[in-house]
Amino acid sequence: MHTTRYSLILILTLLFSPLSAQDNQLPPWEKGDLDIHFISTGRGNSTFVLMPDGTTLLIDAGDLNSESERYTPPVPDRSKTPGQWIADYIQQFHPEKKNGTLDYVLVTHYHDDHIGNFTPQSKTDIKGGYKLSGITEVGSIIPIRKLIDSGSDFRPLGEKGNSYLIGQLEEYRKFIRFQEKTNGMAYEKFRVGSLSQIKPVKDHAAYPDFVVKNLFSNGEIAAVSDSTIAIRKFKEGDLPPENDLSSGIRISYGAFDFYTGGDIPGIGHTGAPDNESMESLAAPVIGNVDVATLNHHGNRNSQNEFYVRTLQPRVWIGQNWTIRHPGEEVLRRIMSPYLYPGERDLFTNALHPVNESYLGDLVKHYKSKKGHIVIRVYPGGDRYDLFILDDSSAERPVVGSYSYKSK
Numbered sequence: 001m002h003t004t005r006y007s008l009i010l011i012l013t014l015l016f017s018p019l020s021a022q023d024n025q026l027p028p029w030e031k032g033d034l035d036i037h038f039i040s041t042g043r044g045n046s047t048f049v050l051m052p053d054g055t056t057l058l059i060d061a062g063d064l065n066s067e068s069e070r071y072t073p074p075v076p077d078r079s080k081t082p083g084q085w086i087a088d089y090i091q092q093f094h095p096e097k098k099n100g101t102l103d104y105v106l107v108t109h110y111h112d113d114h115i116g117n118f119t120p121q122s123k124t125d126i127k128g129g130y131k132l133s134g135i136t137e138v139g140s141i142i143p144i145r146k147l148i149d150s151g152s153d154f155r156p157l158g159e160k161g162n163s164y165l166i167g168q169l170e171e172y173r174k175f176i177r178f179q180e181k182t183n184g185m186a187y188e189k190f191r192v193g194s195l196s197q198i199k200p201v202k203d204h205a206a207y208p209d210f211v212v213k214n215l216f217s218n219g220e221i222a223a224v225s226d227s228t229i230a231i232r233k234f235k236e237g238d239l240p241p242e243n244d245l246s247s248g249i250r251i252s253y254g255a256f257d258f259y260t261g262g263d264i265p266g267i268g269h270t271g272a273p274d275n276e277s278m279e280s281l282a283a284p285v286i287g288n289v290d291v292a293t294l295n296h297h298g299n300r301n302s303q304n305e306f307y308v309r310t311l312q313p314r315v316w317i318g319q320n321w322t323i324r325h326p327g328e329e330v331l332r333r334i335m336s337p338y339l340y341p342g343e344r345d346l347f348t349n350a351l352h353p354v355n356e357s358y359l360g361d362l363v364k365h366y367k368s369k370k371g372h373i374v375i376r377v378y379p380g381g382d383r384y385d386l387f388i389l390d391d392s393s394a395e396r397p398v399v400g401s402y403s404y405k406s407k
């Protein structure tokens, strides 16, 4: 009797004793794994990719550098800036920890929630003389080997240009020039259609079924079946919105496909037809994928019907930072069984409480509404797991996990 009671107590204790953060860490990355980390800061996008050979790629590092009740709260807290938290996160999960470098940084476009916001109040890097925020702050902590962006097409810095971008780009380019000269960083313009501009640089030969395709940039869209440019949406003299100029890539590993494409729009809410939008023009070259990030953070002008029907992802990832993310109609479209059959799961780094209340019943579609999100694709690409890491502490323990088969 006593023994039974003791056993019962022991079992209950084991079941309900809280695991320490250390016991519950993300299993370490191993050679052959593809890890895609959606880092939660509450202040814009940042995605850290660890390729199967250990090559590293960072896509964007946002920092709004301002406060508003319309923003999601900064996480884990204000003791570091978003750029510093992103660097801290990378150093935790980089195989070389604090000695790690970033083989590639891809900047999708030049808005603050993707590169940082440089204000007169921003701290200045003493040696480089450039303002520290977002990507320039990460790059001042972790050395960057190669930085890729869309260049200056359609972005004249004269009087016709977007005045907000002028100051932004000045600081960002000061950072690039300094890193090129002082730290040997290479700078390249995004090459639309390329299958090799971003590649495993440590052991390329070992992973022939791992490919990054450069899909679009500056409104130029690659052909579906080769490396040529199939569509040029803009012509010289045009001044398109910055979001339309975003660069997008597809990462394929065996049967697994992942897409991310900055802030391209899909709904012509200022009068242009949807079928002329970047989403509609790019959907065929993106193709059917396993995991997709929501374009433009799920803003209401994104994820049009044709686009959703074409991609049909099993997993949608939201990178939200404001009350507008996501739009109600966007949720209805991406979850609609009329647009594509079968199950799909939805995750986000954050959801603003006012939008959560506004969305009401639709919130049930979220598997998780908070935290860092990690996709781990296992060797060969047939299977992947999705982990949620607690973003309220610097230890980042695992608080949820899901398993999937690639399509």
Ligand SMILES: [Zn+2]
Residues within 6 Å of the ligand: 111, 113, 114, 263, 296, 297
């Ligand atoms: Zn954005």
